[in-house]
Amino acid sequence: MPITSFHPPVRILLGPGPSDVNPRILEALSRPTIGHLDPSFITMMDEMKILLQYAFQTRNDLTFAVSAPGSAGMETCFVNLLEPGDKVIVCQNGVFGGRMKENAERCGAIPIMVQDSWGDPVDPNKLEEALKSHPDTKVVAFVHAETSTGAQSDAKTLVELAHRYGCLTIVDTVTSLGGSPVKIDEWGVDAVYSGSQKCLSCTPGLSPVSFNERAVARIQARKTKAQSWFLDLGLVKSYWGGAGKRAYHHTAPINALYGLHEALVILQEEGIEESWARHQRNHQALRAGIEAMGLAFAVKKESRLPQLNAIIIPEGINDAVVRTQLLQKYGLEIGAGLGEMAGKIWRIGIMGYGSNLRNVLIFLSALETVLKELGANIELGVATRVAAEAA
Amino acid sequence: MPITSFHPPVRILLGPGPSDVNPRILEALSRPTIGHLDPSFITMMDEMKILLQYAFQTRNDLTFAVSAPGSAGMETCFVNLLEPGDKVIVCQNGVFGGRMKENAERCGAIPIMVQDSWGDPVDPNKLEEALKSHPDTKVVAFVHAETSTGAQSDAKTLVELAHRYGCLTIVDTVTSLGGSPVKIDEWGVDAVYSGSQKCLSCTPGLSPVSFNERAVARIQARKTKAQSWFLDLGLVKSYWGGAGKRAYHHTAPINALYGLHEALVILQEEGIEESWARHQRNHQALRAGIEAMGLAFAVKKESRLPQLNAIIIPEGINDAVVRTQLLQKYGLEIGAGLGEMAGKIWRIGIMGYGSNLRNVLIFLSALETVLKELGANIELGVATRVAAEAA
Numbered sequence: 001m002p003i004t005s006f007h008p009p010v011r012i013l014l015g016p017g018p019s020d021v022n023p024r025i026l027e028a029l030s031r032p033t034i035g036h037l038d039p040s041f042i043t044m045m046d047e048m049k050i051l052l053q054y055a056f057q058t059r060n061d062l063t064f065a066v067s068a069p070g071s072a073g074m075e076t077c078f079v080n081l082l083e084p085g086d087k088v089i090v091c092q093n094g095v096f097g098g099r100m101k102e103n104a105e106r107c108g109a110i111p112i113m114v115q116d117s118w119g120d121p122v123d124p125n126k127l128e129e130a131l132k133s134h135p136d137t138k139v140v141a142f143v144h145a146e147t148s149t150g151a152q153s154d155a156k157t158l159v160e161l162a163h164r165y166g167c168l169t170i171v172d173t174v175t176s177l178g179g180s181p182v183k184i185d186e187w188g189v190d191a192v193y194s195g196s197q198k199c200l201s202c203t204p205g206l207s208p209v210s211f212n213e214r215a216v217a218r219i220q221a222r223k224t225k226a227q228s229w230f231l232d233l234g235l236v237k238s239y240w241g242g243a244g245k246r247a248y249h250h251t252a253p254i255n256a257l258y259g260l261h262e263a264l265v266i267l268q269e270e271g272i273e274e275s276w277a278r279h280q281r282n283h284q285a286l287r288a289g290i291e292a293m294g295l296a297f298a299v300k301k302e303s304r305l306p307q308l309n310a311i312i313i314p315e316g317i318n319d320a321v322v323r324t325q326l327l328q329k330y331g332l333e334i335g336a337g338l339g340e341m342a343g344k345i346w347r348i349g350i351m352g353y354g355s356n357l358r359n360v361l362i363f364l365s366a367l368e369t370v371l372k373e374l375g376a377n378i379e380l381g382v383a384t385r386v387a388a389e390a391a
Numbered sequence: 392m393p394i395t396s397f398h399p400p401v402r403i404l405l406g407p408g409p410s411d412v413n414p415r416i417l418e419a420l421s422r423p424t425i426g427h428l429d430p431s432f433i434t435m436m437d438e439m440k441i442l443l444q445y446a447f448q449t450r451n452d453l454t455f456a457v458s459a460p461g462s463a464g465m466e467t468c469f470v471n472l473l474e475p476g477d478k479v480i481v482c483q484n485g486v487f488g489g490r491m492k493e494n495a496e497r498c499g500a501i502p503i504m505v506q507d508s509w510g511d512p513v514d515p516n517k518l519e520e521a522l523k524s525h526p527d528t529k530v531v532a533f534v535h536a537e538t539s540t541g542a543q544s545d546a547k548t549l550v551e552l553a554h555r556y557g558c559l560t561i562v563d564t565v566t567s568l569g570g571s572p573v574k575i576d577e578w579g580v581d582a583v584y585s586g587s588q589k590c591l592s593c594t595p596g597l598s599p600v601s602f603n604e605r606a607v608a609r610i611q612a613r614k615t616k617a618q619s620w621f622l623d624l625g626l627v628k629s630y631w632g633g634a635g636k637r638a639y640h641h642t643a644p645i646n647a648l649y650g651l652h653e654a655l656v657i658l659q660e661e662g663i664e665e666s667w668a669r670h671q672r673n674h675q676a677l678r679a680g681i682e683a684m685g686l687a688f689a690v691k692k693e694s695r696l697p698q699l700n701a702i703i704i705p706e707g708i709n710d711a712v713v714r715t716q717l718l719q720k721y722g723l724e725i726g727a728g729l730g731e732m733a734g735k736i737w738r739i740g741i742m743g744y745g746s747n748l749r750n751v752l753i754f755l756s757a758l759e760t761v762l763k764e765l766g767a768n769i770e771l772g773v774a775t776r777v778a779a780e781a782a
Contacts, residue, residue, distance in 0.1 A: 002659060003438045005415075006652050008425045018645060021424045024396075029646055030421035033412045033594050034399045035724045047394045067596065068459035071641040072621045099620065106618050197642060203424050205458065205596065205644025227618050229493050230463045248729065250462040251588060253596025254409060255420055256647055261397050268393060333426045338639070 011327070013354060014363055015335035016147050016308055016347045017175070018197035018204050020354035021259075025202055028262035029255050036252045044261055045240065045252075051264035054272065055177060055200070056192065056210045058184035064240040065196070065260055066207040066231070067253050070174045073193030073207025075103055076231040077170045080211075080219050081139055081191055084108030088139040089130050089167070091122040093153070094146035095339045096172055104141070107227065112137065118146075118340055119310065121153040121303040124161055131165040140167045145176035147198075148338040150310035150347060151299045152180065156187045163188060168218060174198060177208065178267055179279045179307035179351055190215040196256075199279065199307055201352030202263035205256050266353075279306045281391065282355045286348065289364040289387030293371070293378060298345045307355065309348040310341070314376060319343050322370055330366040357391050402718070404745060405754055406726035407538050407699055407738045408566070409588035409595050411745035412650075416593055419653035420646050427643040435652055436631065436643075442655035445663065446568060446591070447583065447601045449575035455631040456587070456651055457598040457622070458644050461565045464584030464598025466494055467622045468561045471602075471610050472530055472582055475499030479530040480521050480558070482513040484544070485537035486730045487563055495532070498618065503528065509537075509731055510701065512544040512694040515552055522556040531558045536567035538589075539729040541701035541738060542690045543571065547578045554579060559609060565589060568599065569658055570670045570698035570742055581606040587647075590670065590698055592743030593654035596647050657744075670697045672782065673746045677739065680755040680778030684762070684769060689736045698746065700739040701732070705767060710734050713761055721757040748782050 013020045034041050045064075052063045066073045078100070082088060086109045090100045093116040104111040114130045116123050122142050131137060140162035144155045155171055162169045168190040173182045179199030184192055191211050197204035211219070211233070219226075219233055226232040230250065239249040267275060283306030290297070290311060298310035313319050319336065323346070326332040335347030350360060364383040372378040404411045425432050436455075443454045457464045469491070473479055477500045481491045484507040495502040503525050505517045513533050522528060531553035535546045546562055553560045559581040564573045570590030575583055582602050588595035602610070602624070610617075610624055617623040621641065630640040658666060674697030681688070681702060689701035704710050710727065714737070717723040726738030741751060755774040763769040 003442060003656060005419065005656055006422075006435045006438070006649060008422050008435075008649070009429075009431055010423045011425050011429065013424065013426060015426055017642060018424050018426065021646075026421040026423070026646075028396065030417040031397075031399050032401045032417070033404065033409050034402050035404060035406055035409060036595065038400075038402065038718075038724065040400055044397045044399075047397070051394060068463060068621065069641045069644065072459060072463075075619065075621050102620050106616060106620055195642070197424075203644065203646040204427065204642040205647050225497055227497050228466065229490065229497055230459065230466045250460045251408060251586070251595040253460065253594065253644075253647065255412075255417070255594040255650075256596050256644065258397060258399070259646075265394055265396055327429075333429065 009331065011331050011333050012359060012362065013333050014348055014350065014359060015333045016349050017195065017351065019201050019349055019351035021203055022201050022266060022353040024266060025259045025262045028258045029203065031258050033254050036254060037248065041254065048257065048261050051261065051268060052208050055208065055264060055267060056182060056184045057186065058210050060184065060210045060212050062216055062237060063210040065257065066209055067250065068207060069205055070193060070195035070207045072231065073209050074099065074172065075228065076209055076233065077191045077193055078103040078107055079226045079228045079231055080233045081168060081170060081215060082107040082109040083222060083224050085110065086138045087112060087134055087136055088141055089114055089127065089134065089137050091127055091142035093120055093122055093149065093151060094118050094143065095148035096143045096146060100141045119149045119151055119298045121151050122158060124154065124157050127158060127161055131161065137165065137167050139170060141170040143172040144182065145173060145305050147175045147308065148341060149299060150305045150308040151303045152305045155189065159187050159189055168215060175305065175308055178275055180276055180305060184210055196260050196263065199352045200263045200267065201354065202260050203256065205253065206260050279355050282350050282357060282360055283309065285357060285387040285391040286350055286360045288390035289360065289383035292386035293368055293383045307349060307351045309350065310345045311348060312345055317371065317374055317376065321374065325370045326366055332363060332366055360387055400722065402722050402724050403750060403753065404724050405739055405741065405750060406724045407740050408586065408742065410592050410740055410742035412594055413592050413657060413744040415657060416650045416653045419649045420594065422649050424645050427645060428639065432645065439648065439652050442652065442659060443599050446599065446655060446658060447573060447575045448577065449601050451575065451601045451603050453607055453628060454601040456648065457600055458641065459598060460596055461584065461586030461598045463622065464600050465490065465563065466619065467600055467624065468582045468584050469494040469498055470617045470619045470622055471624045472559060472561060472606060473498040473500040474613060474615050476501065477529040478503060478525055478527055479532055480505060480518065480525065480528050482518055482533035484511055484513050484542060485509050485534065486539035487534045487537060491532045510540045510542055510689045512542050513549060515545065515548050518549060518552055522552065528556065528558050530561060532561040534563040536564060536696050538566045538699065539732060540690060541696045541699040542694045543696045546580065550578050550580055559606060566696065566699055569666055571667055571696060575601055587651050587654065590743045591654045591658065592745065593651050594647065596644065597651050670746050673741050673748060673751055674700065676748060676778040676782040677741055677751045679781035680751065680774035683777035684759055684774045698740060698742045700741065701736045702739060703736055708762065708765055708767065712765065716761045717757055723754060723757055751778055
């Protein structure tokens, strides 16, 4: 039988990303494709830079979207800032710190690992010890918002420490950008990457990045070429950064960029502070409902990301059965645990367009029903009532 | 003033890509986003593999779309097949052979360049000389369809030669796939990459690739890790290739993949041989009209790509003025020359969905009008009449 057009089911995406995409963004994706050197496309790219600067709260000139997913954004930072033999301190408190180590090694750099428990934030004291023990470190890298655990680290303090010891910083804001405060200039972050498919509520496939002048100077002073041609900022920069004139590097993903532009226009319309506040409000409602159900969070209150909630799977409850029932009966996708958290937590993303009270109530209602059917001691209706009151 | 939604102008894209996108594909892009581990998304990925195998005319199991543009597809081939110190023969007859050299160098490999004039196909005799002079060569790389010149090389002969000397092959089919014969299994190509935005008429941003068993064995026998984490096939393979179970690697560009799936369904509906024949027919019509206007092709008849036509800019005619008038007055985008061809040729893509007689006639009519206004000795209406007769 021949293969026919694919028509996806309609889900509500409450996992760690992709999050639900605003229909305005889906419509933007379907606008007519134009050439990547068309004057009006170049105007759009100029606007995109301004919109991304707003999202990152930065005035960095080198602010753009890598033409590939967040993993490629991470790699862009590593291959451009590190040279073979460079020491880099990687603070790991989840899956994505481990990926940073992989990236550093493949650059021929020497990763010094600072480990914290999964679910905890990065401990600044451990970072400082490592900086003292390795005074020749060039770069400190850490994840601001660990997508695998929902823990948020104190980026400002970690960046200050790194600078005190003469290091540049690479910061992962894949899950935080747009959903909780990310202040690149105020914090002094040197290189940052994010993803389109979390709190910006765009489709996956693009990675917003930004580099300050210290990072650009480091790149310009490289003795070796970046090992990736596709991600070499020396080349990409003249495509994205040039005033008026753009040198051909690769063919930009035109329609995907329409989508990101629309997502950023929506963020600007709402106002970024209001977006942060909305994520916080809906988190409070979710939290009230979750706790009313007798469930617990995997991350301490003070380090919880409002947009990504790691909930401990109650004893005796089968992880996969719950997720499958939520998907099949209610069309709700939630996230499984990753790595050492597999089978131990669920990850509930209340992100971007999907961060609204309706989704919180639908999710709580579905979850309490599924858990009750599986024998948990639940009184139906309590979680949603408590959540609605807390909202 | 705040930035508002971007509404692109409607163009007819007759440059070297992106080509005009079928409205069915634009609509597919706007379908609801689902999770990249959703069971129905995994079904779609399985279908995508079958559809790509058809497009590449291969049974290779490792056939998928890299989550980034064609340049990243090229890099995927190089970073996985080459290790530091490996010799690779790169046949260059345009811009993209030069990019292959850059890729090889950044892998720590040693590129041996075989140069042909831009606009000529790769000369098998020169390749054989290089193979004899460098018997320790591991890989031969060349561009099947040079996007910078519109010249097509004899891939079958070049691959046979490479194999005779014990080399694997990397072949660029960015501009050929779907528009003129690409027969991966019949030709014995070991590693191939392409782009979504040429004769598949999809939006830019994805790179179909395929690797045969020899290539996979080479990758499995590597002594060093591929230098790119994002493009490491050892990791990507377990995401795309796994039977039933897919290990998380990166978040796939969901909606972009909807688009590619639809593009490949359309190719399957038409039949790939009919698509090749259609590109040839519309090329013949264009050629008749172009020659009736007194213009000449930059590439010899026997090496011309039907889908990408390099036309010599007549003496006394200002390149940029013509392109700007075509764009502004007629909404037609054509391509400028790249690299050493800049200012010397126009590149006319009659590709994919855009390969139809309507576009040939619109283009000829617009071009003759613009050239006449600029003082060329043109009798209006002749080119379109001759083209229509040749169709």
